[in-house]
Amino acid sequence: MRKITVSNDFFAGVAEALKQGQTVTLLIDGQSMYPFIRGGVDQVEVVPYPSEDELPAWCCPFY
Secondary structure, eight states: OOOOOOOHHHHHHHHHHHHTTOOEEEEOOSSTTTTTSOTTTOEEEEOOOOTTSOOOTTTOTTO
């Protein structure tokens, strides 16, 4: 398995964009989620979640 290291600046930029209400789109690589997500083909869109709302239990069991 190939390991990819991404700088913390990338995650800080994503977090800041989400805080500003922007959507972040990531091109995914790898096959661990196949057939649901196809590496090198599919994109995942991360959208901001309103902080005043409660996350549903199914969304994040460790929340």
